[in-house]
Amino acid sequence: MKIIVLAGAAATFVLLSLAAVNAHHGWGSYDAGNPVTVEGSITESGYQNPHSTIRLKGKDKEWTVTLAPTSRMSARGAEAAKIAVGTTITAYGYPSKVTPDEMRAEWIKVGAETYQLR
Numbered sequence: 001m002k003i004i005v006l007a008g009a010a011a012t013f014v015l016l017s018l019a020a021v022n023a024h025h026g027w028g029s030y031d032a033g034n035p036v037t038v039e040g041s042i043t044e045s046g047y048q049n050p051h052s053t054i055r056l057k058g059k060d061k062e063w064t065v066t067l068a069p070t071s072r073m074s075a076r077g078a079e080a081a082k083i084a085v086g087t088t089i090t091a092y093g094y095p096s097k098v099t100p101d102e103m104r105a106e107w108i109k110v111g112a113e114t115y116q117l118r
Contacts, residue, residue, distance in 0.1 A: 030094040030104045038063050038103070039090040047073070047080035054083055056091055064102045065091050068117040078108065078115040 043062065044055035052067040067073060067083070083089070093105035107116050 029096055029098045031097050032094050034095060035092060035106075036095050036103060037090060037092045038065070040088065042083060042085050042087045042089060045080070045083050045085050047083065052083065054089075054091075056089065061101055063091075064099070065093070065108075066102065066104045067108070068105075072117065073115070076115050076117070077113070078110070078117075082110050082113075082115070083108075 038056055038058040040056045040058040040063075042054050043057050044053075046053045047070055049069050049071075051069055052073055054065045054067065056063045056065050067078075068076075070080075073079070073083075087110060090109040091103065091105045092107050092109075093103045096102040096104070106118050107114055109115075
């Protein structure tokens with residue numbers, strides 16, 4: 001019975017580990033050869049891990065912008081209030097090769113401040 005319980009616990013650990021790895025994506029799905037700069041107003045903001053995200057209404061379309069983890073954002077001065085809904089920002093980064101209208105930001109500019117995210 002003890003062996004079955006240990007085997008079950010080990011299997012659960014492996015499955016949870018795989019789920020965590022799968023949830024955190026690599027950056028290979030972004031096109032670093034074709035960077036984009038989008039300026040606009042934030043329409044949605046999520047200050048959470050594994051990466052903060054915003055929806056940014058640009059001139060021609062609305063982008064989902066993947067930012068850095070909250071710990072990195074906070075350490076660099078880009079607290080949640082800086083990416084609040086209604087704030088106008090500029091985001092520079094790489095468009096997704098997989099998901100249309102998504103980009104990974106290398107930096108964002110809020111007012112006169114630029115925040116490096118990578």
